Amino acid sequence: MLINNDEYLELFHKIIDCIKTSQYKVVVDANLTLLHRNWRIGTFINENNNWGTKFLDNLSKDIKSEFPDSTGYSVRNLRDMKKFASIFEEDDIDEYGLAGITWYHHKALMGKAKTKEAYIWYAEKTIQNGWSHNTLKMQLDYDLYSRQVETPKLQNFNGVLPSEQSELALQTMKDPYIFDFVRFREGMIERDIESELVANVRKLLLELGTGFAFVGEQYELNVGERDFYIDLLFYNFKLHCFVAVDLKTGEFTPEMAGKMNFYLSALDNEVKSELDNPSVGLILCKNENRLVAEYALKDMTKPIGVSEYKLFDDLPNELQEALPTAEDIEARIIKKYECE
Structure with a gap:
């Protein structure tokens, strides 16, 4: 310059x-x-x-x-x-x-999109996010439309957020989340999966979607002279709020909702600025236990969503073979950032 x-x-x-x-x-x-x-x-x-x-x-x-x-x-x-x-x-x-989008993108959509509505949705997301042809194919293989649009979401956003932010928060949710770059190991605990996600943060952000920025792992909150830790903390620039993620290896239990409600209260009081919207919580479980989750979220005062997640070993064999490797995804992301 x-x-x-x-x-x-x-x-x-x-x-x-x-x-x-x-x-x-x-x-x-x-x-x-x-x-x-x-x-x-x-x-x-x-x-x-x-x-x-x-x-x-x-x-x-x-x-x-x-x-x-x-x-x-x-x-x-x-x-x-x-x-x-x-x-x-x-x-x-x-x-x-x-x-x-290019005709090359359209050819991928004609081969994989199940409905006209899904086709148009993928085309819009491709334009919004600048997806390459390979990234679009990956999202089609992951069945992103079904996970983000068609699957009913477990959440209480409508009752605790303004309508505009509630709709945006709902649009960011997926069910399930697919972390195919994490392989399950015998004896693996929550902290192990969390560490794998952080080690592959670029791939994690790609799966979370547009607008997410990583803030920290085991983010410390000090309340009443005691320390509490949020598994993963993000900031979403579309929602203009912090997003706290609690990762669980088992099925959802009501206590998880109460714990997340506490985290969000502490975030809003101790971390959130006046310019930020209320913080949002996302509980990721191996089994979301839908009915229990619906009851648990019903009377919570903070916006919380519950979704399942799948690791590489949870995916059907034919999908494991069809999906790109973690190295492929990383190479594509690096190439995209270099081009920008």
């Missing part, structure tokens, strides 16, 4: 933002043209579906013959165009901002 004063730096960042915005617009405009073209080709194919099994083979060869220097007209890609046109109306492309 040749000039280092505030006025110049402000100007510099405005210009950088302008460049990034224009670059994004160029990509979106190109994607928009491509998507409309693919939808129309797919519609033509659907309208002539009665031309037999060799129709796409012949069409692919003839298009390539007409445009020998162009790519993207393989039989497989024509099938994807056909499927895309079956899922969406042409107006949906603009209405749902589908040009915000």
